[in-house]
Amino acid sequence: MKDDCKIIVFAKAPVAGFAKTRLARVIGDVAAASLAARMLSETLAQAVAANIGPVELCCAPDATHAQFIREQQQYGLTLSEQGEGDLGQRMWRALQRSLQEHRRVLLIGTDAPGLQAAQLNQAAAALQTHAASFVPTHDGGYVLVGLSRALPALFDDMPWSTPQVMAHTRARLALLNETVVELPPLFDIDEAHDLPHVPAHWMAA
Numbered sequence: 681m682k683d684d685c686k687i688i689v690f691a692k693a694p695v696a697g698f699a700k701t702r703l704a705r706v707i708g709d710v711a712a713a714s715l716a717a718r719m720l721s722e723t724l725a726q727a728v729a730a731n732i733g734p735v736e737l738c739c740a741p742d743a744t745h746a747q748f749i750r751e752q753q754q755y756g757l758t759l760s761e762q763g764e765g766d767l768g769q770r771m772w773r774a775l776q777r778s779l780q781e782h783r784r785v786l787l788i789g790t791d792a793p794g795l796q797a798a799q800l801n802q803a804a805a806a807l808q809t810h811a812a813s814f815v816p817t818h819d820g821g822y823v824l825v826g827l828s829r830a831l832p833a834l835f836d837d838m839p840w841s842t843p844q845v846m847a848h849t850r851a852r853l854a855l856l857n858e859t860v861v862e863l864p865p866l867f868d869i870d871e872a873h874d875l876p877h878v879p880a881h882w883m884a885a
Contacts (some may be wrong), residue, residue, distance in 0.1 A: 685784040685804050686734035688774050690762065691720050693745035701868050706872035711883075716790070717747055718882045719869065728755050730800035733782065738774050758822040768835035773836075775827055784808075784828050788815075791868040792823040793878055799863055801826070806861035812853060814846070816865040821845040823868055831858065 684720070692699045696709035699716035707715075709814040727735045736758040743759040752759050762770040771787055778785040784807040786800060792815070795840050799815055806813040807828040815824035820843030834853050838845060853860050873884070 684781040684782065685786070685807075686736065686778050687727045687733065687800065688721075688736045688738050688778060688785065688787040689723055689727055689790065690738050690740075690774070690787060691723075691748075692716065693792050694720060699807075700869075702871055703869070703875075705777075707875075708836050710839060712740065715869070715878065715882060716850045719793065720791045722753070722793065722813060722882075723788065723795065724751050724755060724757070725796045726795065727788070727800065728799040730804070732801060732804045733784075734758065735759055735773070735792065736774075736778070738770075740770075743855065745792075764838060767840045768838045771825070772832055772835040775825075777787065778831070779827060779830055784826065786813075786826040788824045789868070791884075792817065792866045793869065794866040794880070795823055799866075802863055803861075809859075811858040812860040812862050813863070814849070814860065816846045817868045818865050819843055819870070820847065820869065821868065822849070823866055831856065 692712045694717035696713040700712035704712035737748060738760045740762040742761050748759060751757060775785055775787055775793050778836060784804055786803055803813040803824055803826045807826050813826035814822045816822045834849055867874060869878055
């Protein structure tokens with residue numbers, strides 16, 4: 681018997697020079713890594729607060745960073761590693777694995793401060809009656825994908841990190857004749873011009 685719903689949090693280790701590299705060009709490596717650590721912590725808190733099922737922290741480059749271990753101990757998370765491949769390959773591998781054990785799976789990033797437990801609950805609820813659910817971002821991507829069945833075509837040969845990701849995803853869903861729910865878009869934090877959407881106290885030293 682499959683459990684009902686799982687949340688996978690995709691995260692890079694908040695290491696200076698590795699995390700938030702586009703932001704780091706403007707605010708510096710250390711400040712960018714500090715912000716990445718805060719966004720990771722806040723995202724995990726919301727995932728746990730949603731209370732819709734187990735939470736897995738899927739890590740890059742591996743699961744050994746001290747913050748990953750602390751969060752795992754605090755919340756009782758499962759730690760896993762993203763492994764090799766482009767973003768789509770890594771996401772699909774994590775989703776496929778989880779769909780073998782859960783009826784519904786949500787996969788989220790850590791880059792959208794506006795993603796709260798309420799949206800996670802809405803996205804999970806949509807999967808009761810739809811094949812997929814998404815929270816798009818204002819820059820043309822998405823910060824959440826939810827699946828209730830295997831849809832590998834959504835992750836193969838996608839122009840990741842471009843403004844066309846969500847549009848291509850919609851087109852592929854239409855070709856597959858699958859039903860989808862999109863929640864209102866959020867801002868994600870990739871570039872310096874996104875910083876006004878970060879709570880001010882998250883940037884404090």
